[in-house]
Amino acid sequence: MEFNGALIVMAWITAIVLVQNCSNVHGRYHFHKGQRTQKPGEDPCSDAPPPYSPPEEAVPSSPAESAPSTPAESAPPAEPAPSVPADPYPDDPGNSTADCVFDVTDFGAVGDGCADDTAAFRAAWKAACAVESATLLVPSDRCFKITSTIFTGPCEPGLVFKVDGTLMPPDGPESWLKTDSPRQWLVFYRLDQMTLTGSGTIEGNGQKWWELPCKPHRGPNGSTLPGPCDSPALIRFFMSTNLAVSGLRIQNSPQFHIKFDGCEDVLIQKLSISSPKLSPNTDGIHIQDTKGVGIYNSIISNGDDCISIGPGCTNVDIEGVTCGPGHGISIGSLGVHNSKACVSNITVRNAVIRESDNGVRIKTWQGGSGSVSDISFENIQMENVRNCIIVDQYYCLTKDCLNQTSAVFVNQVLYKNIKGTYDVRNTPVHFACSDTVACTNITMSEVELLPHEGELVEDPFCWNAFGIQKTLTIPPIDCLQEGEPQNVAETPEYSC
Structure with missing residues (x-):
C-alpha cells in the first residue's frame, strides 16, 4: 500500500513539472528544439510546398491608407530635451534565456x-x-x-x-x-x-x-x-x-x-x-505619427533618406548614427496635398554623414500648414556632402508645382557644432523659406564647413529666414536676417 502511494505521489510531481515547463514565466532556462536537416543528394526545391496564400486581414495595405488621422490639438509645452524611451528590455532579450x-x-x-x-x-x-x-x-x-x-x-x-x-x-x-x-x-x-x-x-x-x-x-x-x-x-x-x-x-x-x-x-x-x-x-528608417523614439548607434547606407521623419512625430532622439551614401537625415516631406503636419522636439547629435546628397534637411511642400518646431542638430561631422544644412519649403518632385501662399511654419531650429566638408556643386547652407511664412528663430553656432575640393563657396543662400549667428560661421551666413518678421505665423492653421 505504501509502495502504491509513493507511485501516486511521483505521478503527481511529474505532471506538475510538465505543466510548469512553459507556463512558469519567472524561470529563465532556454532550450533549442532539434532542426530538420536535408537528406544527402536531395534537390533542395524538389519537395517545396505550393505557395501559401494567407487569408486577408483587416489591416490597411498602404501608407496612404494606414496613416492614422490625428486631430489638431494644442501643442504641449516644449521640453528641454526629447523624452528618450526607456528600454523595455534592459537585459537585451536577444541574448537572454527565454x-x-x-x-x-x-x-x-x-x-x-x-x-x-x-x-x-x-x-x-x-x-x-x-x-x-x-x-x-x-x-x-x-x-x-x-x-x-x-x-x-x-x-x-x-x-x-x-x-x-x-x-x-x-x-x-x-x-x-x-x-x-x-x-x-x-x-x-x-x-x-x-x-x-x-x-x-x-x-x-x-x-x-x-x-x-x-x-x-x-x-x-x-x-x-x-x-x-x-x-x-x-x-x-x-x-x-x-x-x-x-x-x-x-x-x-x-x-x-x-x-x-x-x-x-x-x-x-x-x-x-x-x-x-x-x-x-x-x-x-521612416517614422510617421509616432511618439517617443530613440535611434542609436546604427549604420545606414542607401539610395534615399537615411532617416526620414514624417508628420505627427514628436520626442525623437537620434544619436551615434552614421549615414551615407544617401540623402541624409530629413524631417519631411511635410504638408503634401495641402495637409497639416506637426513635428516637434527632434534632436540629432553625435552623427556622421558622408558622401551624401544632403546632410540635415527640413523639406516641406507649398500649400501645407502646421509647424516644425524645437529642432536641434548638434555635433555632426559632414564628409563631402552636397547640401550640409538645408531648409527647403519649395519641395516638389516635378516641374509642375504651383506657388501657394500657405506653408508649414518652421521655428526654433538649432545648428551647433556642425563641421566638415561639402561638395562645391552646392552651397553648404541653404535656407529657402516660404514667401509668406518665414522661418524664425534659427540659431547657428560653431558651424565650420570647408570645400572637399575646389574653391570656397562664399555665399550661403537665404530666403525669408530669420535667426542669429552665436559664433562666427564658416562660410559666413550674412543672409540670415535678425529679429522677427513682420508677419509671424500665429494663426490657428500653424498651431499644433
Missing part, C-alpha cells in the same frame, strides 16, 4: 531558400503569441522565404522575434502573390512589449523592384533610370507600443527598409541597413 522558444523549423519551415515557409511562420507566431516572454526563433545557417505576412496582436507581453538566419521575400514583382499587398512585406500590428532582434539578415531582394518602369530616378553619369511602382516596404510596425528593434542586418529593400506608423515608445539600436546608392525610395 521561457519558451518556438523554432520555426519545428512548425515545418524548411529554410532552403526555395520552399515557401509562410505557413510555418504563421503557426509559430500563433503559438509564441499566446505565451508570455516567448521567443519565435529563426535559426542560423538557414535561409527562409515567406510571402507578405501580417503578424497580428495583441500577444502576451515580452514576445521576441529572433532572426539568427536569413529571412527574405519572394524574388521580385513577378514572384509576388497576386493576393498579397504590393506595399508591404512583414507587418507587425497591434503589439505591445515586443522585440525584433537577432544576429541574422533580413534580405529584401529589391533589385527587380527598383527596375520597374514607373518613378524615374537618378542613374550613373547623369542618366535617368526607371524606378518603383507599388513597391513593398520591407518591415512595418503599425499601431504598436513599447517596441525594440536591435542587432539585425537589413538590406536591399524594394522600398523603405523599416517604418513605424501610429506607434509609441520605440527603441532602435545597433542596426546595419544597406542598399545601393542608386536604389530609389529606399529610406533606411
Whole structure:
C-alpha cells in the first residue's frame, strides 16, 4: 500500500513539472528544439510546398491608407530635451534565456531558400503569441522565404522575434502573390512589449523592384533610370507600443527598409541597413505619427533618406548614427496635398554623414500648414556632402508645382557644432523659406564647413529666414536676417 502511494505521489510531481515547463514565466532556462536537416543528394526545391496564400486581414495595405488621422490639438509645452524611451528590455532579450522558444523549423519551415515557409511562420507566431516572454526563433545557417505576412496582436507581453538566419521575400514583382499587398512585406500590428532582434539578415531582394518602369530616378553619369511602382516596404510596425528593434542586418529593400506608423515608445539600436546608392525610395528608417523614439548607434547606407521623419512625430532622439551614401537625415516631406503636419522636439547629435546628397534637411511642400518646431542638430561631422544644412519649403518632385501662399511654419531650429566638408556643386547652407511664412528663430553656432575640393563657396543662400549667428560661421551666413518678421505665423492653421 505504501509502495502504491509513493507511485501516486511521483505521478503527481511529474505532471506538475510538465505543466510548469512553459507556463512558469519567472524561470529563465532556454532550450533549442532539434532542426530538420536535408537528406544527402536531395534537390533542395524538389519537395517545396505550393505557395501559401494567407487569408486577408483587416489591416490597411498602404501608407496612404494606414496613416492614422490625428486631430489638431494644442501643442504641449516644449521640453528641454526629447523624452528618450526607456528600454523595455534592459537585459537585451536577444541574448537572454527565454521561457519558451518556438523554432520555426519545428512548425515545418524548411529554410532552403526555395520552399515557401509562410505557413510555418504563421503557426509559430500563433503559438509564441499566446505565451508570455516567448521567443519565435529563426535559426542560423538557414535561409527562409515567406510571402507578405501580417503578424497580428495583441500577444502576451515580452514576445521576441529572433532572426539568427536569413529571412527574405519572394524574388521580385513577378514572384509576388497576386493576393498579397504590393506595399508591404512583414507587418507587425497591434503589439505591445515586443522585440525584433537577432544576429541574422533580413534580405529584401529589391533589385527587380527598383527596375520597374514607373518613378524615374537618378542613374550613373547623369542618366535617368526607371524606378518603383507599388513597391513593398520591407518591415512595418503599425499601431504598436513599447517596441525594440536591435542587432539585425537589413538590406536591399524594394522600398523603405523599416517604418513605424501610429506607434509609441520605440527603441532602435545597433542596426546595419544597406542598399545601393542608386536604389530609389529606399529610406533606411521612416517614422510617421509616432511618439517617443530613440535611434542609436546604427549604420545606414542607401539610395534615399537615411532617416526620414514624417508628420505627427514628436520626442525623437537620434544619436551615434552614421549615414551615407544617401540623402541624409530629413524631417519631411511635410504638408503634401495641402495637409497639416506637426513635428516637434527632434534632436540629432553625435552623427556622421558622408558622401551624401544632403546632410540635415527640413523639406516641406507649398500649400501645407502646421509647424516644425524645437529642432536641434548638434555635433555632426559632414564628409563631402552636397547640401550640409538645408531648409527647403519649395519641395516638389516635378516641374509642375504651383506657388501657394500657405506653408508649414518652421521655428526654433538649432545648428551647433556642425563641421566638415561639402561638395562645391552646392552651397553648404541653404535656407529657402516660404514667401509668406518665414522661418524664425534659427540659431547657428560653431558651424565650420570647408570645400572637399575646389574653391570656397562664399555665399550661403537665404530666403525669408530669420535667426542669429552665436559664433562666427564658416562660410559666413550674412543672409540670415535678425529679429522677427513682420508677419509671424500665429494663426490657428500653424498651431499644433
